[in-house]
Amino acid sequence: MLIDVYAYVHQNFFLMYKYSLGKFNFDYFPRERNGRILVPSLGSSFFDLSNVKSYPLDKVVFAEWMGIKIPLLFPDQNYVEVVTISESNAVIHFDIIASIFYFLSGWDELSGSIDSLGRQVYAKSVVKELGIAKLPIVNYYFDILNYTIENVYGIKRLQHYGNHSFTTHITHDIDKCESGWLEGCVSYIKRMQLWNCIVLSIKRLYGLDPWFNMDEVIDFDLKYQAKATFFFLAKKGRYRSLRNADYNVSSAKYQNSIKQLVEAGHDVGIHGSFGSHMSARQLMLEVDKLNALVYGNRFHFLMFDLFQSPSVMETSRILYDSSLGFPDFIGFRRGTCYPFYLFDFLNNKVSKVVEFPLIVMDSTLISPKYMGLELSRVGQELQPVILEIQKFNGFFTILWHNTMFSEVKYGGMRNVLEEILDYCLLNNSRFTSLKDSWSEIMGK
Ligand SMILES: [Zn+2]
Numbered sequence: 001m002l003i004d005v006y007a008y009v010h011q012n013f014f015l016m017y018k019y020s021l022g023k024f025n026f027d028y029f030p031r032e033r034n035g036r037i038l039v040p041s042l043g044s045s046f047f048d049l050s051n052v053k054s055y056p057l058d059k060v061v062f063a064e065w066m067g068i069k070i071p072l073l074f075p076d077q078n079y080v081e082v083v084t085i086s087e088s089n090a091v092i093h094f095d096i097i098a099s100i101f102y103f104l105s106g107w108d109e110l111s112g113s114i115d116s117l118g119r120q121v122y123a124k125s126v127v128k129e130l131g132i133a134k135l136p137i138v139n140y141y142f143d144i145l146n147y148t149i150e151n152v153y154g155i156k157r158l159q160h161y162g163n164h165s166f167t168t169h170i171t172h173d174i175d176k177c178e179s180g181w182l183e184g185c186v187s188y189i190k191r192m193q194l195w196n197c198i199v200l201s202i203k204r205l206y207g208l209d210p211w212f213n214m215d216e217v218i219d220f221d222l223k224y225q226a227k228a229t230f231f232f233l234a235k236k237g238r239y240r241s242l243r244n245a246d247y248n249v250s251s252a253k254y255q256n257s258i259k260q261l262v263e264a265g266h267d268v269g270i271h272g273s274f275g276s277h278m279s280a281r282q283l284m285l286e287v288d289k290l291n292a293l294v295y296g297n298r299f300h301f302l303m304f305d306l307f308q309s310p311s312v313m314e315t316s317r318i319l320y321d322s323s324l325g326f327p328d329f330i331g332f333r334r335g336t337c338y339p340f341y342l343f344d345f346l347n348n349k350v351s352k353v354v355e356f357p358l359i360v361m362d363s364t365l366i367s368p369k370y371m372g373l374e375l376s377r378v379g380q381e382l383q384p385v386i387l388e389i390q391k392f393n394g395f396f397t398i399l400w401h402n403t404m405f406s407e408v409k410y411g412g413m414r415n416v417l418e419e420i421l422d423y424c425l426l427n428n429s430r431f432t433s434l435k436d437s438w439s440e441i442m443g444k
Contacts, residue, residue: 001348003047005101008350012104012340015354015441017146018158026145028097036089036152043074043098049348052110055102057129061094066391070140071130073099083148090148100141103127103335105343106306106324115327117242117301122329133326134385138335139392159393164430166337166389167437168421169356169397170221171229171322173271173298176403177247177254180211184408200408210408212247214257217402218264220414224421226431229322230261231271231298234286239274244300249289258292267433269296270318277303277323280315287316295435296320298399302327302358310344310351318353320438322397325358328370331385333357337394339441354441356434359385361399362413375412379419390427395437 006028014023027035028044046055060071063082072082074095083092102108106120113124127133146157161167176183181204185197200210214230221228232254233245247254258268270290276283277299287294297318299309304323313321321342326333334340334357342351364370365378373381389396398420404413424431432440 001049002045003049003101003343003348005044005047005105006041006097008105008341008343009097009100011350012100013142013145015340016338017142017149018160019149019153019155020158021153021155026097037148038089038091039097040074040076040093040095041097042076043095043102046074046098047101047107049345052107054108054111054126057126060130065140065144068135068140070135070137071132072096073102082144085148085151088152090152092144092148096141096144100138101343104138104340105345106334110306110345117303119302119304119327120333122326122333125326125333127326127331127333127335128329132335133329133331133333134388136332136335136337136388136392136394138332139337139388139394142338143392161393161430163428164393165428166386166393166424166430167395168224168226168424168429168431169229169322169395169434169437170224170226170421170431171231171298171358171397171399171434172217173231173233173300173399173401174214175233175243175245175271175300175401177212177245178209179246180209180403180406180408184210187409210406211403212253213402213405214261217405218261218266220405220418221431223418224425224431227265227267227433227436229267229269229296229434231269231296232258232290233271233273233300234289235273235276242274242301244273255291258290262292265433267295267435268292269298269434270294272297272299272303274300274303277305277309277312280312283312283316283318287318294318295438296322296356298358299323302361307346310342310353311346313342313353314344314351319442320354320356320434322356322358322399322434324355325361325364325397325399327361327364330360330364330371330382332359332388337389337392337396339395339437354438356395356397356437358397358399359389360397362401362404362417365416366413375416378416379423382420383423386423386427396424396429397434
């Protein structure tokens with residue numbers, strides 16, 4: 001079963017690139033060959049769902065674009081240059097449509113390796129093999145299309161977002177709010193700081209936990225005048241051996257928190273629990289428990305199933321998702337720092353759900369299972385990623401759990417976030433919630 005890769009790429013390109021002429025077609029020959037921008041459809045028959053295969057990496061050619069060496073898939077037989085522009089038409093010399101589809105839809109992950117939770121990981125990805133985790137390759141491809149359009153039609157892309165150089169989304173997954181005293185005590189006892197443990201335990205007797213800290217998080221975000229996004233986990237307890245929430249979102253305490261966040265203009269989304277990435281029934285039940293107008297989702301532990309999850313979310317009336325980052329590495333899992341429509345492989349169609357790719361998660365940086373960085377090295381690792389986002393006036397979506405704002409167990413992580421966000425502020429970023437970005441992009 002072949003996929004209409006052209007339709008998917010066309011829709012995603014024009015989601016972010018606007019022109020005074022509106023939308024127009026590229027001549028994806030041999031289907032058509034009478035237009036002004038010709039793209040050879042060398043890869044369109046490659047995307048056959050009954051015969052999923054990886055693109056052979058020895059067939060990749062590298063070309064220079066915007067001063068960077070980028071990989072191109074499906075090149076012309078006698079490939080010489082990226083694009084030839086003459087008078088009022090142009091020929092692109094590789095199948096840029098298929099190349100975009102390959103990374104943006106997640107096709108490269110269909111035949112990839114998964115970890116014990118069933119997640120695609122960076123360590124065994126095509127993105128790693130090509131060395132492009134910190135290079136938003138799809139943005140480079142989009143830039144090639146834009147360059148060609150601007151030159152052929154003599155027009156300019158309409159600019160967005162005022163004078164800001166990029167957009168930062170601060171997001172918080174709320175997994176734990178009640179067990180800070182316990183995990184804090186364990187960590188204090190290991191360091192022989194018994195008194196700290198006693199203090200935590202006494203506070204606990206009065207119903208206080210250092211991880212029930214929504215006020216602290218909101219105050220922090222205020223420094224950036226940021227409307228943030230909070231994803232609440234609506235299922236308590238364990239799922240097999242895995243941990244869901246340590247709190248009951250239906251209780252008055254959490255319903256009040258949600259109400260306060262919404263009243264302050266923040267975005268409250270659902271943090272789909274284990275299993276909900278495969279079950280619309282489960283995800284819908286969880287959304288209902290928040291008693292809020294929910295636009296978006298991020299799956300707990302970044303679970304995501306290429307076949308099921310887009311359709312699960314669409315059925316559950318989720319408008320945007322932000323689960324797609326590698327758990328074990330920062331950067332551009334789907335090759336982009338732009339929002340994009342997911343591809344629904346189950347139903348072979350463009351999904352209505354818009355993805356805001358996750359660029360960096362706190363635990364990715366520090367967990368010994370993942371990058372295991374010293375806190376002092378985080379800035380250095382992230383800077384090239386942020387520079388790429390700036391280059392494309394893109395979207396920097398960052399996940400910091402509420403637990404990381406507390407000195408209990410995760411001392412120092414709040415300062416790390418502050419350094420990152422100060423850097424963004426200094427570099428002329430604006431700060432919005434995912435919901436506000438979604439509304440702006442969709443014009444709703
Ligand atoms: Zn989570």
